[in-house]
Amino acid sequence: KNIPIPKKLVLLGESSVGKTSLVLRYVNHFFDSRTEPTIGATYLTKTIDFPKYSLRLQIWDTAGQERYHSLAPLYYRGAHGALVVYDVENLDSWERAKEWVKELKSNGDPNILIDIIGNKTDLDIRVDPVEVASYCEENGFGFTETSAKTDSNVDEAFSNLAKKFKVD
Numbered sequence: 688k689n690i691p692i693p694k695k696l697v698l699l700g701e702s703s704v705g706k707t708s709l710v711l712r713y714v715n716h717f718f719d720s721r722t723e724p725t726i727g728a729t730y731l732t733k734t735i736d737f738p739k740y741s742l743r744l745q746i747w748d749t750a751g752q753e754r755y756h757s758l759a760p761l762y763y764r765g766a767h768g769a770l771v772v773y774d775v776e777n778l779d780s781w782e783r784a785k786e787w788v789k790e791l792k793s794n795g796d797p798n799i800l801i802d803i804i805g806n807k808t809d810l811d812i813r814v815d816p817v818e819v820a821s822y823c824e825e826n827g828f829g830f831t832e833t834s835a836k837t838d839s840n841v842d843e844a845f846s847n848l849a850k851k852f853k854v855d
């Protein structure tokens with residue numbers, strides 16, 4: 688089988704939306720309700736196989752707390768893809784997600800692929816998914832609603848983005 692092609696992927700979003708939980712669910716298949724806020728950023732890798740090739744996802748899970756905001760460019764620069772995460776129960780986190788998109792567009796790689804994740808669908812959904820879907824449609828972003836807790840759509844959220852990476 689061919690050697691996996693490295694692709695850099697970054698998770699961005701307000702603190703406590705569940706970025707670390709999504710990565711731990713995706714890579715290590717577990718959920719911990721008492722994750723600590725990320726400091727700086729955490730790095731994990733995962734190989735994802737497609738019929739004709741494999742990718743080595745180099746996943747940077749960034750810290751959402753505002754005090755770490757100035758570090759974010761270190762992680763999103765040179766990234767092939769970004770997963771911008773909000774919490775479906777938290778309206779502010781959706782506003783913050785749109786701010787992250789603006790920052791990526793003004794400061795990130797012009798070719799970066801962006802998808803939006805609405806996490807915590809096991810809780811009350813307060814952010815209107817119709818609004819998010821139309822925003823994503825206008826911008827050409829993918830949109831996946833997930834629960835890291837119940838393992839709903841987590842694999843899909845990563846693979847939906849990964850399958851859009853160019854490999855030639």
Ligand code: GTP
Nearest residue numbers: 702703704705706707708720724725751807835836
């Ligand atoms: P920062 O590292 O500060 O940026 O936070 P984060 O976005 O990485 O959030 P984290 O994964 O640490 O999760 C914050 C809290 O939300 C933790 O208590 C998680 O257990 C909880 N959480 C994460 N995902 C879900 C989910 O899908 N459902 C529910 N109910 N809780 C979740």
